Amino acid sequence: MTKKTSNTRKTGDTRKANENIVLEARGITKQFPGVLANDSVNFDLRKGEIHALLGENGAGKSTLMNLIYGLHHPDKGEVIVNGKTAVIQSPNDSIALGIGMVHQHFMLIPVFTVAENVMLGDETVKRGSLDRAAVSAKITEISKQYGLDVDPNAMVGSLPVGIQQRVEIVKTLYRNAEIVILDEPTAVLTPQEAEDLFRIMRDLTARGVSIIFITHKLKEVLAVADRITVMRAGRVINTVKPAETDSAQLANMMVGRQVILTVDKKDHKAEGEVLKVEGLSVRDQRNLETVHNVSFSVFGGEVLGIAGVQGNGQTELSEALTGLRSPAGGKVTIDGQDLTGKPPRTITEAGLAHIPEDRQRHGLVLSYSVADNMALCDYYHSPFSRRAVLQPKVFDENARKLIKSFDVRTPSPFVNAGKLSGGNQQKVIVARELSRSVKLVIANQPTRGLDVGSIEYIHSEIIKMRDRGVAVLLISAELDEIMALSDRIAVMYRGQIVAIVQSKKATREQLGLWMAGAHVETA
Amino acid sequence: MDWKRFSFIALIIIVLFGVVVMVGHTKQPPLLIITSMLATTIAVATPLTLGALSGVFCERAGVVNIGIEGMMLMAAFFGWVGAIYMFHVFELGIGISIALGVFFAVLTGAIMSLLHAALSITFKVDQIIGGTVINILAVGLTGFLNRQLFFGKLSVFGGTVPNSPGVLPTLHVPITELFTPICGAATTCLQNVQAINRVFDQKPIAIAAILLVFVSHYVLFNTRWGLRTRAVGEHPQAADTVGINVTKMRYANVIIGGMFAGLAGAYFTIESVPSFEPLLTNGRGFISLAAMIFGNWTPIGAWAAALVFGASQALQINMQIFRDVIPPQWAFLQQSYIVGLTPYILTMIILTGIIGKTTPPAADGVPYEK
Numbered sequence: 101m102t103k104k105t106s107n108t109r110k111t112g113d114t115r116k117a118n119e120n121i122v123l124e125a126r127g128i129t130k131q132f133p134g135v136l137a138n139d140s141v142n143f144d145l146r147k148g149e150i151h152a153l154l155g156e157n158g159a160g161k162s163t164l165m166n167l168i169y170g171l172h173h174p175d176k177g178e179v180i181v182n183g184k185t186a187v188i189q190s191p192n193d194s195i196a197l198g199i200g201m202v203h204q205h206f207m208l209i210p211v212f213t214v215a216e217n218v219m220l221g222d223e224t225v226k227r228g229s230l231d232r233a234a235v236s237a238k239i240t241e242i243s244k245q246y247g248l249d250v251d252p253n254a255m256v257g258s259l260p261v262g263i264q265q266r267v268e269i270v271k272t273l274y275r276n277a278e279i280v281i282l283d284e285p286t287a288v289l290t291p292q293e294a295e296d297l298f299r300i301m302r303d304l305t306a307r308g309v310s311i312i313f314i315t316h317k318l319k320e321v322l323a324v325a326d327r328i329t330v331m332r333a334g335r336v337i338n339t340v341k342p343a344e345t346d347s348a349q350l351a352n353m354m355v356g357r358q359v360i361l362t363v364d365k366k367d368h369k370a371e372g373e374v375l376k377v378e379g380l381s382v383r384d385q386r387n388l389e390t391v392h393n394v395s396f397s398v399f400g401g402e403v404l405g406i407a408g409v410q411g412n413g414q415t416e417l418s419e420a421l422t423g424l425r426s427p428a429g430g431k432v433t434i435d436g437q438d439l440t441g442k443p444p445r446t447i448t449e450a451g452l453a454h455i456p457e458d459r460q461r462h463g464l465v466l467s468y469s470v471a472d473n474m475a476l477c478d479y480y481h482s483p484f485s486r487r488a489v490l491q492p493k494v495f496d497e498n499a500r501k502l503i504k505s506f507d508v509r510t511p512s513p514f515v516n517a518g519k520l521s522g523g524n525q526q527k528v529i530v531a532r533e534l535s536r537s538v539k540l541v542i543a544n545q546p547t548r549g550l551d552v553g554s555i556e557y558i559h560s561e562i563i564k565m566r567d568r569g570v571a572v573l574l575i576s577a578e579l580d581e582i583m584a585l586s587d588r589i590a591v592m593y594r595g596q597i598v599a600i601v602q603s604k605k606a607t608r609e610q611l612g613l614w615m616a617g618a619h620v621e622t623a
Numbered sequence: 624m625d626w627k628r629f630s631f632i633a634l635i636i637i638v639l640f641g642v643v644v645m646v647g648h649t650k651q652p653p654l655l656i657i658t659s660m661l662a663t664t665i666a667v668a669t670p671l672t673l674g675a676l677s678g679v680f681c682e683r684a685g686v687v688n689i690g691i692e693g694m695m696l697m698a699a700f701f702g703w704v705g706a707i708y709m710f711h712v713f714e715l716g717i718g719i720s721i722a723l724g725v726f727f728a729v730l731t732g733a734i735m736s737l738l739h740a741a742l743s744i745t746f747k748v749d750q751i752i753g754g755t756v757i758n759i760l761a762v763g764l765t766g767f768l769n770r771q772l773f774f775g776k777l778s779v780f781g782g783t784v785p786n787s788p789g790v791l792p793t794l795h796v797p798i799t800e801l802f803t804p805i806c807g808a809a810t811t812c813l814q815n816v817q818a819i820n821r822v823f824d825q826k827p828i829a830i831a832a833i834l835l836v837f838v839s840h841y842v843l844f845n846t847r848w849g850l851r852t853r854a855v856g857e858h859p860q861a862a863d864t865v866g867i868n869v870t871k872m873r874y875a876n877v878i879i880g881g882m883f884a885g886l887a888g889a890y891f892t893i894e895s896v897p898s899f900e901p902l903l904t905n906g907r908g909f910i911s912l913a914a915m916i917f918g919n920w921t922p923i924g925a926w927a928a929a930l931v932f933g934a935s936q937a938l939q940i941n942m943q944i945f946r947d948v949i950p951p952q953w954a955f956l957q958q959s960y961i962v963g964l965t966p967y968i969l970t971m972i973i974l975t976g977i978i979g980k981t982t983p984p985a986a987d988g989v990p991y992e993k
Contacts (some may be wrong), residue, residue, distance in 0.1 A: 192866035207861035221865030229845040
């Protein structure tokens with residue numbers, strides 16, 4: 101008798117625990133050509149919690165989520181949803197199981213309205229034609245219920261990124277999702293928009309929705325998650341609670357070694373105006389003026405950081421400064437030499453090092469070897485070429501020297517640059533640019549998409565240049581990066597510099613407000 | 624389609640009609656010239672309209688189709704040959720033979736587009752090259768078969784080209800009959816009504832083309848099918864993540880497009896003239912694509928643009944009628960090759976984008992990789 105009772109109780113307990121767990125991945129293994137993306141991964145999600153999945157790029161977070169969402173299929177292992185083993189062949193299956201996913205790159209069609217985007221794939225049809233009114237009504241209802249505030253008739257392409265993200269969330273709720281996967285949701289948001297998102301996430305969990313929150317930002321994880329699972333190289337390292345851990349420990353788990361999170365930066369005196377920009381205006385390829393009448397200077401031995409949400413003219417500004425685009429008006433001088441609208445080579449020879457925004461398009465020739473890429477700025481003059489003939493030996497020596505001193509992980513100098521990982525590609529560019537004797541460095545998004553280790557390295561190289569008395573213009577959408585490296589911070593909004601402040605006096609909140617276009621108060 | 628485009632279209636059509644009226648008014652009353660120009664415009668715009676619709680369906684789904692020219696040519700040939708076989712070899716009636724000819728033309732378009740779909744969607748061949756392959760294949764195959772089927776050793780017709788069973792009949796809209804009692808004895812009234820009646824008396828494919836323009840427009844912008852079609856052409860990955868089968872949608876739309884091109888082919892040999900000659904499509908497939916682009920990938924816009932090209936062809940035809948009354952200071956209009964250049968010059972003007980840029984679907988011509 102006693103035996104029986106205890107048995108019953110035991111099964112009862114298991115069931116109770118299972119009721120709490122809405123989604124479980126057991127022993128998931130996925131092999132891609134050359135990479136073991138997921139290696140017997142176990143993961144579970146409880147009802148109404150925010151479970152953060154933390155890891156560097158390539159750690160296997162997105163792969164795991166794509167497997168759960170049905171975009172890929174696991175080689176081994178199973179996914180259990182609400183206590184039942186789920187067969188997920190396609191997104192249709194996962195949608196039917198109540199799983200919704202907000203992808204890092206939004207899956208929205210810019211030329212469709214919000215209602216059209218939301219209903220796509222699950223259309224409401226009345227007598228053969230789309231019932232836009234019914235869909236709009238349902239969207240308005242969902243918006244009200246969860247505090248999402250989206251206009252169903254707005255054209256998606258005209259909405260700010262933060263609102264587009266809400267449309268993605270509405271899309272999952274419209275399909276009655278109870279499990280929502282958010283893949284790097286804050287990568288494109290201003291700090292205020294991110295705060296808004298966190299509020300929405302808490303509202304959702306309060307109503308019983310469970311959230312998987314994928315990110316590589318430690319601060320956010322600690323702020324918003326109920327549990328944190330860290331992945332590295334396709335494996336789960338550990339699952340912890342935010343109260344029982346801190347950034348340093350998490351970073352340690354992510355990278356697998358001690359990481360210095362703060363940039364060690366000594367006070368340094370800035371002197372001598374190196375880059376001077378006066379009244380610069382630039383038009384983009386659609387002939388719209390995206391930079392209006394911008395003026396600023398960068399002094400030797402300082403880092404001027406340009407903060408701003410992507411797409412506020414930073415790309416065109418850096419293109420105009422580096423000679424990739426002719427300005428529509430204004431003047432650019434380096435050390436007093438007028439370089440307005442001059443070709444890139446002239447500007448490079450005047451002492452510019454450029455770490456471009458798109459490393460694969462403007463930074464490297466992917467089909468060239470590492471050695472050739474490292475000589476791209478110098479190949480045409482001695483000692484790299486003599487009487488118009490290239491000197492392979494010099495290329496080779498130069499490459500070996502730089503590979504060693506900049507810690508580029510490449511099998512040999514003759515490997516094509518396209519074969520390297522993102523971090524190592526960026527190191528090739530950094531090595532080429534920062535090893536020359538330059539007066540000015542323009543670094544545009546120098547650490548975008550890189551892992552914590554490479555970020556740490558590139559940051560220290562930038563600070564080294566500054567300490568050597570070189571002027572550095574740093575353009576980044578990562579506010580943390582701007583605040584860590586800059587001596588002065590300029591905020592760019594809709595093609596204008598709306599504020600320039602000493603970084604010591606700047607606060608995240610104030611910068612965030614400026615980035616979002618709040619009026620600058622004259623202080 | 625913005626007002627700028629529509630007013631440009633209206634302007635060109637007015638100019639083209641104006642030239643003919645100025646030249647011909649000594650020989651015929653202006654109303655008669657205008658209505659006959661209109662009737663010709665609508666008729667000759669038919670293959671361009673259908674070709675443009677073909678392009679709209681393919682490209683809205685994300686597949687560039689420059690093989691429309693070849694699909695039309697193949698369809699024109701096989702529709703014609705099919706009708707002849709039905710009539711002479713299987714000895715079916717005239718009507719049924721012609722109808723089956725149209726069916727074969729549409730089927731040919733579908734098969735050709737299936738080839739294009741397989742090349743560009745499954746095998747991810749560069750779509751421009753895939754389309755070129757179809758164009759070259761069409762020229763070669765129709766030329767070869769045209770000789771072999773009629774003059775070859777195995778020909779069942781023994782060295783002659785038999786008469787085709789004929790062309791589709793004109794459908795009469797009884798406007799004149801309706802107005803006869805109203806006009807009474809006034810002969811000018813009756814003549815005017817008869818002239819206007821000519822505009823509406825069109826052949827079946829021409830009428831079908833116009834109906835298909837509006838049906839296509841409705842389908843593309845107001846139905847589930849259309850929403851999904853446009854989604855796979857704009858952002859296939861977004862469509863995939865909400866459970867839409869991108870491959871199936873693209874295949875289906877390319878085949879629908881091919882059927883439109885097939886119907887356009889039928890116009891040449893089954894509706895317009897009951898004979899086939901090598902290269903008879905003469906670049907109309909490409910002009911269709913220009914019309915599609917000028918119409919900003921919308922069916923109604925593309926139709927309006929196709930009418931411009933139709934009008935310029937109508938100009939050419941009417942100039943021959945009024946050849947002898949062309950005033951001496953306009954003598955250059957007597958040179959038919961100068962007038963014949965108009966559609967091609969218009970194509971170039973339109974494609975330069977002077978009249979405003981158009982935006983193709985974002986994923987047009989890009990194979991989808993997961």
